[in-house]
Amino acid sequence: MSEVVLEQPPKAIPLETPEELNLLTPRQLAWRRFKRHRLALISGVILVIMYLVAGFAEFFAPYVTTSRNVSAINAPPMDVRFFEHDGTFHIRPFVYGYDLHINEHTWAREYTENPEKIYPLRFFARGETYELWNLFEGDIHLFIAENEEGEGYIHFLGTDQLGRDVFSRVIYGGRISLSIGMLGIGLTLFLGVLFGGFAGYLGGWVDRIVQRMIEVLQSLPTLPLWMALTAALPAHWSSLRIYFGVTIILSLFGWTALARQVRGRFLALRNEDFVIAARLIGSGQNRIIFKHMMPSFLSHTITTATLAVPGVILGETALSFLGIGIRPPIVSWGVLMEQAQNYQVISMTPWILYPGLFVVIAVMAFNVLGDGLRDAADPYNMGGQ
Amino acid sequence: MMTDNILEIRNLGVRFQTDTGVTNALNDVNFDVPRGKVTAIVGESGSGKSVTANCIMRLLQPPGKIVSGSIQFNPSRTEPFDIVAIRDRDPRIYELHGGLISMVFQEPMTALSPVHRVGNQVSEAILCHRDVSKEGAMAEARDMLRRVGIPNIDTRIEMYPFEFSGGMRQRVVIAMALVCNPEVLICDEPTTALDVTIQAEILTLIKDLQAELSNSIIFITHDIGIVAQIADYVVVMYQGRVLEIGTVRQVLKDPLHPYTKGLLAAIPGNVPKNVRLSTIATAVGDADITTPFPLKSVGDGRLVSLP
Amino acid sequence: MLHYVIKRLGTMVLTLAFISVIVFVVIQLPPGDIVTSTLERMEASGMQASDEYVQNLRARYNLDKPLYLQYLNWIFNFVQGDLGYSYIYSKPVNELVWERLGYTLLITISAVIFTWVVAVPFGIYSAVRQYSIGDYFVTVVALVGLATPNFLLALLVMFFAWEWFGISIGGLYSMEFRDQSFSIPKLFDLLSRLWIPGSVVGMGGTAVTMRILRANLLDELNKPYVVTARAKGVKPIKLIFKYPLRIAINPFISTLGLLLPTLISGEAIVSMVLNLPTTGRMLLQALLAQDMYLAGSFLMLLAILTVVGMLISDLVLAWSDPRIRYE
Numbered sequence A: 001m002s003e004v005v006l007e008q009p010p011k012a013i014p015l016e017t018p019e020e021l022n023l024l025t026p027r028q029l030a031w032r033r034f035k036r037h038r039l040a041l042i043s044g045v046i047l048v049i050m051y052l053v054a055g056f057a058e059f060f061a062p063y064v065t066t067s068r069n070v071s072a073i074n075a076p077p078m079d080v081r082f083f084e085h086d087g088t089f090h091i092r093p094f095v096y097g098y099d100l101h102i103n104e105h106t107w108a109r110e111y112t113e114n115p116e117k118i119y120p121l122r123f124f125a126r127g128e129t130y131e132l133w134n135l136f137e138g139d140i141h142l143f144i145a146e147n148e149e150g151e152g153y154i155h156f157l158g159t160d161q162l163g164r165d166v167f168s169r170v171i172y173g174g175r176i177s178l179s180i181g182m183l184g185i186g187l188t189l190f191l192g193v194l195f196g197g198f199a200g201y202l203g204g205w206v207d208r209i210v211q212r213m214i215e216v217l218q219s220l221p222t223l224p225l226w227m228a229l230t231a232a233l234p235a236h237w238s239s240l241r242i243y244f245g246v247t248i249i250l251s252l253f254g255w256t257a258l259a260r261q262v263r264g265r266f267l268a269l270r271n272e273d274f275v276i277a278a279r280l281i282g283s284g285q286n287r288i289i290f291k292h293m294m295p296s297f298l299s300h301t302i303t304t305a306t307l308a309v310p311g312v313i314l315g316e317t318a319l320s321f322l323g324i325g326i327r328p329p330i331v332s333w334g335v336l337m338e339q340a341q342n343y344q345v346i347s348m349t350p351w352i353l354y355p356g357l358f359v360v361i362a363v364m365a366f367n368v369l370g371d372g373l374r375d376a377a378d379p380y381n382m383g384g385q
Numbered sequence B: 001m002m003t004d005n006i007l008e009i010r011n012l013g014v015r016f017q018t019d020t021g022v023t024n025a026l027n028d029v030n031f032d033v034p035r036g037k038v039t040a041i042v043g044e045s046g047s048g049k050s051v052t053a054n055c056i057m058r059l060l061q062p063p064g065k066i067v068s069g070s071i072q073f074n075p076s077r078t079e080p081f082d083i084v085a086i087r088d089r090d091p092r093i094y095e096l097h098g099g100l101i102s103m104v105f106q107e108p109m110t111a112l113s114p115v116h117r118v119g120n121q122v123s124e125a126i127l128c129h130r131d132v133s134k135e136g137a138m139a140e141a142r143d144m145l146r147r148v149g150i151p152n153i154d155t156r157i158e159m160y161p162f163e164f165s166g167g168m169r170q171r172v173v174i175a176m177a178l179v180c181n182p183e184v185l186i187c188d189e190p191t192t193a194l195d196v197t198i199q200a201e202i203l204t205l206i207k208d209l210q211a212e213l214s215n216s217i218i219f220i221t222h223d224i225g226i227v228a229q230i231a232d233y234v235v236v237m238y239q240g241r242v243l244e245i246g247t248v249r250q251v252l253k254d255p256l257h258p259y260t261k262g263l264l265a266a267i268p269g270n271v272p273k274n275v276r277l278s279t280i281a282t283a284v285g286d287a288d289i290t291t292p293f294p295l296k297s298v299g300d301g302r303l304v305s306l307p
Numbered sequence C: 001m002l003h004y005v006i007k008r009l010g011t012m013v014l015t016l017a018f019i020s021v022i023v024f025v026v027i028q029l030p031p032g033d034i035v036t037s038t039l040e041r042m043e044a045s046g047m048q049a050s051d052e053y054v055q056n057l058r059a060r061y062n063l064d065k066p067l068y069l070q071y072l073n074w075i076f077n078f079v080q081g082d083l084g085y086s087y088i089y090s091k092p093v094n095e096l097v098w099e100r101l102g103y104t105l106l107i108t109i110s111a112v113i114f115t116w117v118v119a120v121p122f123g124i125y126s127a128v129r130q131y132s133i134g135d136y137f138v139t140v141v142a143l144v145g146l147a148t149p150n151f152l153l154a155l156l157v158m159f160f161a162w163e164w165f166g167i168s169i170g171g172l173y174s175m176e177f178r179d180q181s182f183s184i185p186k187l188f189d190l191l192s193r194l195w196i197p198g199s200v201v202g203m204g205g206t207a208v209t210m211r212i213l214r215a216n217l218l219d220e221l222n223k224p225y226v227v228t229a230r231a232k233g234v235k236p237i238k239l240i241f242k243y244p245l246r247i248a249i250n251p252f253i254s255t256l257g258l259l260l261p262t263l264i265s266g267e268a269i270v271s272m273v274l275n276l277p278t279t280g281r282m283l284l285q286a287l288l289a290q291d292m293y294l295a296g297s298f299l300m301l302l303a304i305l306t307v308v309g310m311l312i313s314d315l316v317l318a319w320s321d322p323r324i325r326y327e
Helices: A018-022 A026-036 A038-055 A166-202 A204-218 A222-231 A239-252 A256-270 A273-280 A285-306 A309-321 A343-348 A350-377 B049-057 B091-100 B118-129 B134-147 B166-178 B196-213 B224-230 B248-253 B258-265 B280-284 C002-028 C034-044 C051-060 C067-079 C093-128 C133-147 C150-165 C184-221 C224-231 C236-242 C244-273 C279-288 C292-320
Strands: A081-083 A089-102 A109-132 A136-145 B005-018 B021-034 B038-042 B064-073 B101-104 B184-188 B216-221 B233-238 B241-247
Touching: A038 A166, A038 A350, A166 A204, A166 A239, A166 A256, A166 A285, A166 A309, A166 A350, A204 A256, A204 C002, A222 A239, A222 A309, A222 C002, A222 C244, A222 C279, A222 C292, A239 A309, A256 A285, A273 A285, A285 A350, A309 A350, A309 C150, A343 A350, A343 C150, A350 C133, A350 C150, B005 B049, B005 B216, B021 B038, B021 B049, B021 B064, B021 B216, B021 B233, B021 B241, B038 B049, B038 B224, B049 B064, B049 B101, B049 B184, B049 B216, B091 B101, B091 B118, B091 C224, B101 B166, B101 C224, B118 B134, B118 B166, B134 B166, B166 B196, B166 C224, B184 B196, B196 B216, B196 B224, B216 B224, B224 B248, B233 B248, B233 B258, B241 B248, B241 B258, B258 B280, C002 C067, C002 C292, C034 C051, C067 C292, C093 C133, C093 C184, C093 C244, C093 C279, C093 C292, C133 C184, C150 C184, C150 C244, C184 C244, C224 C236, C236 C244, C244 C279, C244 C292, C279 C292
Parallel strands: B038 B216, B038 B233, B101 B184, B184 B216
Antiparallel strands: A081 A089, A089 A109, A109 A136, B005 B021, B005 B064, B233 B241
């Protein structure tokens, strides 16, 4: 939906003379301003890590999404330890295996740690085979847990009702949820620049129609409409087509704010001296648009689009949670939380809400990063102050 | 005993601390404001004129901070006090604001609240200082607005500032400043944002009202022409220091400090035709105007910062 | 002002006309319709439908007419108050939607109230004490609130209410009132429970509103007219409330208009998690079953709710800001 404006008190920077400042390119100036937004910088780093891990999910996740550990159904998260219960120290971190009990009153499965079963963590070890991006076969994982006999498992965010590792599924789910965000802003940007550009450059009735369209779209409650559209996606479609369908649906309503901004910039620029000058020396219309007008605001527009990512991620999560978004076997963070429909399930296995934590972190990071980028790329904020 | 000076500013120092460093906006500023006269403070932008005014009004905002000195205020209505020394929550501050000292700002466009009616804004100044009814305050406001020359007062008083022209707004601001009959009126470049013809009208208005109300005026400007028209005394400031003090006649006819000479040489109309107008810098030439010499008396009540 | 109201009403009708087309297209999108899905089920249970039966069925739902006639028929009846017939409930839509829509409205209003009650004081505090520890704290809470999906928040609230206090907060009424007919104690019970969905739905909007108010107020606090007011002797508290807040509140009112779509969206999903008898669950069922009159009515009514809400916020804005009124 919208933005949180996050400022920080201006931080002291090493003094530079105005002469030195004048030598910097706009990009360098923007980078200097961005660096001063410490939180935005941290958010950027968090997001890079998240995208890297999601991109190489096969390597970072100890298990593949469909792999089931039948001896651990709805098992709680494990602690990674250096010390045994009796105090023995291991240089190699390890986890205790589970012991299963059936509660005599409730017939619920209960897992406890078994200090006899010590599964040390092994890094860059061979585990389940996978196909990275459906292209390369491999079996090296960042870490797995295995003892000398080749037994062991690690579920440090627990398992779900089929015994699948929540941590691994969160990593794979990130690939979908985060990429939807990225694809979504690509589309949003395209639609926003297209409609905003036409409206602002051509003006007249085109402008009026686009304006009206934006008003209509902005006054619609999005979720019910998203629900209607995703529910309309044919049931026989493959998960992959559904994935693209959902992405398109989520972007259909997100471009309005961006289009308004682009329109405004075009309108303002039409009468700027440098544009008139370009027209007077006989530049063609395309040249004026692409060489003179667009570069002066495009970076700001792109960074503003970052602020549309959270809406897309949250939308996907909500729809998948309702069972009408991404469909299994593809997993996304929303799909992972689909089981958590009522508090009985949550109070039995609260760890199935962990994917939600990652949603919150990703969305927060995008919001903060977007703010920082927008301020840094604002062409009207060039002074460096 | 009442002194002749309504304000006596001594060793005033103001510092702005920002991330790009520390700036000493005022250094050891000393001057007096004679009672019932117009004192002009002249200088380029950044010379500390407005900062001085804000100190007198206790309106200095962080990161600005008064680091030294005193501003002795000798009003005829209440006990004298040092404006710098009183605490932020001292009730005398509210009495000071608009009651004893008021201010006319540079930008009449933005100095008025856009969402309140003009009459409301002027009468509020009265309600802040005197225990009168709203109707009474409104009647006084109407009176004041008429005195500053607002026509069609009955309709105008119900209008919003954005329905007024720049000159009219400045008249409203002046009415607002004078409605409680303050002892000191600070005019911070009140005509800079206006057209030349309107400038003259506003200046005449301020002069007439001063003659009528006989309050003391501090007039801040960078325009020597205005100084000649309106002021009795002149304080020349440069880079947060006072360089020269004297009567208008003394300073304009016979400037002593090289900077003042430069300033006067840079006024259009002061040089013969066909002679290129000099900048302040070229007119000052090699003379040393940056060393902070203390003010010394040179007779006839004149003070100048020279070795 | 009258001129403005008329102009604004005109735009609203136009917007609603556009929206009705969008809604109609959206509910027509799924391949197949009620008749084909009925036939599928009949075939699945081994029955054969005669051509005549199919014809009759199509005629009954107007499916034999061209699309634009179907639309005109639908919208014409809609405007006259005939919302059509729900085939999954075998009831007129009118009997199904109004109570649910009422509860949606109730929860949305309580979310708006929550938003204001929380956002205004904290927004002011945050602006007046800029860069204080309290400001940072409020900022962080706002960031987290903005990033948390509504349904997750609802789940967490439900979970902790159950774990810590042993209360079930699902539903709009407590157990003992659930089957009773309407009474004053039941009303109080409703009001005492309303703040939970209200606050969950309003959380994200509160964060946004608070930050907008803070930013606006900071802008205004540095404006010359505030200094002017100080210089004429207005005391600090009045200075904030009478001047900058008065202006900062204007964009704030218009934000309320922008907020409504979000609030109504949030309400749809939160009510499903908290098991509230509002539009969310039934809309989802209707969509999945392609019950076009029911789904269409819900979508249209929710849109009307939003657009009327935005109209009201615009009129309030015009009333509070003379610059718009005199435009």
